[in-house]
Amino acid sequence: MLRQHVGHNLVCVMYGDEANVAIECEDCNEVLLDYDNEDVIKQGKKYYDEYEGDDE
Ligand SMILES: [Zn+2]
Secondary structure, eight states, rough: OGGTTEEEEEEEEETTTTTTTEEEETTTTTTEEEEHHHHHHHTTTTHHHHHHOOOO
């Protein structure tokens, strides 16, 4: 799956105050891997909700 991105520009991006970290391919504009940091989500749930807030 990652093979097609060999030679591409891969970046590690953080979302929502470290609640989520993703590896993205800049060339394809595609998220390859992402990890939720559950500790941060629990501690900073409120902040994370605000950060996400596209319901408004
Ligand atoms: Zn790529």
